[in-house]
Amino acid sequence: MPDIHSLLVLPHLRVQNANAISSPMTWGFPAMSALVGLMHALERKLPVSLDIEFERVGVICHHFDAQVTQGGFTRAFHLTRNPIDKSGDTAAIVEEGRVHLELTLVFAVRGEVCHGSEEARDAAAKAVADIVAGMRIAGGSVMPSLSGQASRQRPALIPLDESDEERDAQFKRLRRRWLPGFALVLRDDLLAQRLSEMQQDRPDATALDAWLDLSRLNHECERIATTDEGGNPHDEIHWEIRRPPGWIVPIPIGYGALSDTFEPGTVANSRDTSTPFRFVESLYSVGQWISPHRLERPQDLLWYVDNDLDAGLYRLQNDYRTTNTIA
Template identity: 70%
Template sequence: MSEVQNLLVLPRLRVQNANAISSQMTWGFPAISAFIGLMHALERKLATSNILLLFDGVGVICHDFEAQATENGFTRTFHLTRNPVDRSGGTAAIVEEGRVHLDITLVFAVRGDVCSGNEAERGALAKEVAEIVAGMRIAGGSVIPALPGRTSRSRPTLIPLEESGEERDEQFRRLKRRWLPGFTLVSRDDLLAQRFEEMREARPTATILDAWLDLSRLNHECHLKPIESAQGEIHEEVSWEIRRPPGWIVPIPIGYGALTEVFEPGTVANSRDAETPFRFVESLYSIGQWISPHRLQCPEELLWYVGNDLDAGLYRLNNDYHNRSTRA
């Protein structure tokens, strides 16, 4: 059963120069944590405007992706800017920054009394939220106006979902058609666990990092096929094939893991502020999959949400695509 009550849809947002370096080990599409951060920042901005809207999760559908990089054979190089000269008049060091232009649709699971208004009131609220988002950064990128002729496809909406199963399913099917063509990123922790078990059977010393790296690359495998010659002799023919796991899977960062205990506010030098507790962390990684929105069965399969375990020192993001799809 789906627990999402309302969906706030901000369609076809054009984002310029978003951050394409999602972690220390991955690049391409911005990290999901960037969109979770946008969700929290948006909720706070709305509160200051007396709009009491609570956000439970966010989904991202990518319609277009243009990495700002130059490709030369197997080598790709980011387009970098020349920084202004430093105080001495010398050339400042170049800090590598990856940028990407995006065309995305953001889908938020929201709650609040403001969601119970009529269609005109909900439309006005969604438009106001979209105007606030237009002045914010999305993954470090700037939101630019929609292209001419696409205003109807770019209209934000706040949609209360039906309670009954069949009507709710039909409503969600109509929404999914609006998000085509495009792809959405979902979590596939199950593929990582499955590959880890397979590697442990063949090599007991294999680690979860080995499984993650194995799923993150193209693997060329050697196959030996026995061939009988005209003289009746048997010899082996060697062929190389690329092992292609099913689906469009990618390595993704999913949050942070604690390296130290929590320090009291103000006890760590050069921390961002002296009022917030501080903790050293490192990135957590998993496997994600890009799928077409029409394959989603319910909103929960689309949405990402915060699933922290403070006792274990885990600050991670979760998505229920696999859990929901296996129960369907």
């Protein structure tokens, strides 16, 4: 991927009723593929006068309000009652998960306007924000800013300095603006590490076993040899919760091919008869929510498309790596 030259920041977007069902096996925050799709749709909607090319996208979540029942371990989505059908019967209810969000979106961009005057960059950022205000984000509606918050929610187009020292200073100032909040990054390395650990005890363990292990709360027991008041030896059992290395979540990261690519129009009931067709299934990995102040560089935050057509992989990638264990 090319170097990152400029960042377009759309701060504190209020999104209502976004899709909370991110894949057939996960729910919660919308899939990153929805935000990458937003980036591509936004680029197509830009007027010719706005010479901006979008390359990557990152997200910081400031507020998350899932529309679910509260209380107890079992939760259910708040569903809408559909109108009756043409025969007067009650229409079937299709379960749809919804969530209200407050997001900051960060795009890696390039173009002539990125090197223009500050006034030109501010005008371009505002024009992009106006377009996004009329779009859907993960199926949700973009709502107007709350009263009194518009001053700190101004979009910005920021060219990054060529000097590494000045670029680091720029990014540090941006990170402070994104607090409080949490940024979603990819942790393929944790999945590979956990798989290696499990295979030491269970050689037949698979990546799915490691993914499920990282996706749940694990209670483990430890047997401790001790003695009672009379000096007689006996064993005590202590149960503890194994703490994961940070706020780890299961996430979908794209799609894997299940079939060869079919010629356009050869598959019945496909949406587009002019585009090649391929059956796919969801790909999964683990992500981590981290505080923005832990990001060292823009590449840590940003996601991009990293397809391998020969292997049948249509997936997203993120270049975050850390040498420290985040508590």
